[in-house]
Amino acid sequence: MDYVSTRGHASVVGFEAALLAGLAPDGGLYAPRYWPQIARNEIKDFAGRPFAETAAAILSRFAGDAVSKTRLLSMARQAYAGFDHPATAPLVQIGDNDWLLELFHGPTLAFKDVAMQLLGGLFEVVLERRGERLTIVGATSGDTGGAAIEALKGRERVDIFVLHPEGRISEVQRRMMTSATEPNVFNIAVQGSFDDCQAIVKGLFADRDFANRVRLSGVNSINWARIAAQTVYYFTAAASLGSPDRTFSFVVPTGNFGDAFACYGAVQMGLPVDRICIATNENDILHRALSDGVYAPADVTRTSSPSMDIQRASNFERLLFEGVGRDAGALRTIIESLEATGRFEMPEDLRVEFSKRFISACASEGETLEEIARHEKTTGALIDPHTAVGLVAMRKARAQNRLEGPAIALSTAHPAKFPDAVEKATGRRPALPERFADLYDRPEKLERLENDLAVVKQFILANARGA
Numbered sequence: 429m430d431y432v433s434t435r436g437h438a439s440v441v442g443f444e445a446a447l448l449a450g451l452a453p454d455g456g457l458y459a460p461r462y463w464p465q466i467a468r469n470e471i472k473d474f475a476g477r478p479f480a481e482t483a484a485a486i487l488s489r490f491a492g493d494a495v496s497k498t499r500l501l502s503m504a505r506q507a508y509a510g511f512d513h514p515a516t517a518p519l520v521q522i523g524d525n526d527w528l529l530e531l532f533h534g535p536t537l538a539f540k541d542v543a544m545q546l547l548g549g550l551f552e553v554v555l556e557r558r559g560e561r562l563t564i565v566g567a568t569s570g571d572t573g574g575a576a577i578e579a580l581k582g583r584e585r586v587d588i589f590v591l592h593p594e595g596r597i598s599e600v601q602r603r604m605m606t607s608a609t610e611p612n613v614f615n616i617a618v619q620g621s622f623d624d625c626q627a628i629v630k631g632l633f634a635d636r637d638f639a640n641r642v643r644l645s646g647v648n649s650i651n652w653a654r655i656a657a658q659t660v661y662y663f664t665a666a667a668s669l670g671s672p673d674r675t676f677s678f679v680v681p682t683g684n685f686g687d688a689f690a691c692y693g694a695v696q697m698g699l700p701v702d703r704i705c706i707a708t709n710e711n712d713i714l715h716r717a718l719s720d721g722v723y724a725p726a727d728v729t730r731t732s733s734p735s736m737d738i739q740r741a742s743n744f745e746r747l748l749f750e751g752v753g754r755d756a757g758a759l760r761t762i763i764e765s766l767e768a769t770g771r772f773e774m775p776e777d778l779r780v781e782f783s784k785r786f787i788s789a790c791a792s793e794g795e796t797l798e799e800i801a802r803h804e805k806t807t808g809a810l811i812d813p814h815t816a817v818g819l820v821a822m823r824k825a826r827a828q829n830r831l832e833g834p835a836i837a838l839s840t841a842h843p844a845k846f847p848d849a850v851e852k853a854t855g856r857r858p859a860l861p862e863r864f865a866d867l868y869d870r871p872e873k874l875e876r877l878e879n880d881l882a883v884v885k886q887f888i889l890a891n892a893r894g895a
Contacts, residue, residue, distance in 0.1 A: 429492035431458040431652060434749040435763070436756025443494040444554050447653045448562060450646030451633040456756075457746050458652045463696040464489035466663070471699065474667035479516035480504035482667075483546065483660045489697075490656040495553060503553070507545035510535050512861065517542065517661040519668060519836070522807060526822065528815070528839045529665045536604050537842035537861070538735075539687065540575035543657035548579030550653055551645075555585040563642040563892040564588040565632055567625035569683060570597040570735040571841060573615070574604035576647040581610040587892045588647070589614045591625040591884065594876060597734050600845045600860070600867070607870035614891055620879035621728040622683075623740050631881040638885060642892045649686025649743055658690035663699055665836050677703040679825075679837035681818040683736035685714060685743035687838065692747060695785065703831055706788040707821030709733045709796065709813075714741055715788040721779045724771035731793055732849035733813040735841070751778045787830045791820035799823075800853035810843040810850055810858050 431446040432438075435456030441449070446458040466486070474482045484501035491500065508516045513533040520528045534541025555561060564586055566576055573590040580588045590605060594617035606615045618625050629646065633639055649655060666676050678701060680688045688706055695701045708715045710729045717723040725739040745763070751774075752758040765772040774782075791799070799816040803809065811819070818837045825831035843850045843858040851857040860867060877883050 429490055430461040432461055434459060434745055434756065435760050443491045447550055447554060448645050450651045453636060455634060457650055459746055459749060460490060466698045468672045471663060471667055471672045474663055479664055480508050482664050486660050486663060487656055495550065499553065503549040504546060507549055517664060519665055525834045527836045529661060529836050530839045531661060532839065532842040535578045536574040537845050538571035538575060539838065539840040540571045542661060543654045544575035544579040544647065546657045547647060547653050548583065551586060552583055561585040561643060561893065562645045563888065564645050564647055565629055566647045567591045567622060567629045569622040569737055570601040572648060574601060577605050577608045577613055581608045581613050583612065587612045589616060589888055591616045591618050591628060593622050593625055594619055596621065596730060596737065598846050603867050603870065603872065606872035606874045607867065609871065609873050615874045616884065617874055617876045618879050622738055623728055624879050626740060626742065628881050628884050632885060642888060649684055655686060655690050655693060658687055659694045659697065662691050662694040666699060672700050674834065675700045675702050677701065677705060677831055677833065677835040679705040679707055679818045679822045679835055681707040681736060681814045681838060681840055682714065683711065683738035683741065685741040689743045689746050702833060704786050705821055705825050705831055706786060707818040708790045709736045709817050710790065710792060711737050711739055712790040713739050714744065715790040718782060718786050718788045721774040722771060732796060732846065733817050735814055736817065751781055787825055789821035789824040791817040795820045797853040800850055804854045810854065810856060811839060812841040812843045812846045813849045814841050815839040
């Protein structure tokens with residue numbers, strides 16, 4: 429399987445190179461040269477199979493000859509052995525036609541674990557074979573960092589640097605990162621927003637001399653392997669409820685568009701999906717873009733769902749690339765407009781094309797807290813604010829007859845990762861699983877840095893063992 433850059437000025441690469449590079453050298457994102465197809469009978473066979481087996485079957489399509497299916501299966505079994513539910517990503521019915529897909533049963537209680545645990549194994553296998561090491565850099569709005577650190581801490585051939593916006597993630601999210609004291613882990617609190625952190629990371633990749641010197645790679649959903657691994661739970665969820673003989677919609681709370689694009693990828697691979705409902709909080713750039721065709725980043729608003737406090741959704745570039753027929757020149761024109769004016773308008777034919785698959789809705793802070801309370805009252809269960817945003821969007825879309833038939837909403841984090849918001853909404857403070865009983869007592873390892881590319885670059889050069 430070969431991979432191309434969305435911007436068209438980078439060489440075609442194989443799976444290993446795309447995995448290790450993260451971002452393409454022309455600033456674009458890697459995408460598979462073609463979408464591998466999964467036949468209807470194979471989708472049906474996914475029902476009842478262990479999650480790891482389905483993961484290996486799907487990822488083998490993207491890895492090609494780079495990693496054998498046998499090795500992928502072993503890697504997947506190891507990755508998901510630590511999840512606290514035998515199904516890895518179980519479904520819970522919450523209405524006649526509504527389900528929640530619980531993606532928070534991994535080691536850091538967030539959906540990012542599903543992909544990141546596999547990514548850690550892939551890095552290890554490929555780097556050992558090549559005799560190389562990497563410097564991993566990522567920006568997090570809360571969950572990616574913890575999942576990445578958990579997957580990569582202590583690995584001999586990797587140093588990992590994670591940037592997060594200081595004071596803009598929950599304490600549980602922060603401590604799940606900063607309590608990792610392994611020598612290859614570096615947490616950086618940036619005095620700014622997630623978009624500032626993401627801009628610094630992109631600036632690091634754009635400096636090719638620096639990137640080559642430290643052997644830079646990424647674990648954000650800019651890394652194609654992350655997207656590939658996230659397609660898996662769309663297949664397992666739908667198959668367990670009768671796909672491909674039944675068609676489902678998915679409701680995806682999202683900020684950076686990675687999880688939503690993974691759903692789109694599953695559709696391109698053959699999964700029958702009716703609608704992909706994009707759910708946003710008050711940072712509603714994706715809702716606005718899909719609704720009126722104008723992609724215009726605004727100032728970031730702090731909410732109780734911080735992983736979605738994003739105004740520049742990196743993975744939307746991948747969707748635009750598909751929407752313009754994989755015409756890298758047309759995509760570059762859109763990106764240049766964004767960089768020059770701070771916004772771009774989608775052509776009408778592109779809006780119409782996206783409307784065939786995507787719908788969207790946003791949730792205010794008040795609606796998010798009300799949904800947490802409503803869900804607790806009607807089901808007795810607690811949900812986190814990100815999941816609540818998804819359920820608000822589902823409710824709105826159904827009321828407007830834009831979402832019909834069976835639908836699966838993604839539950840992306842354990843409520844105990846956001847105890848203050850959940851307690852504010854319900855009066856109940858969710859408890860962390862027993863394995864985190866001492867989380868607040870663990871020492872923290874953290875570096876506070878200015879919102880400055882040069883400062884962050886110097887810190888990495890001083891600490892990366894591969895520099």
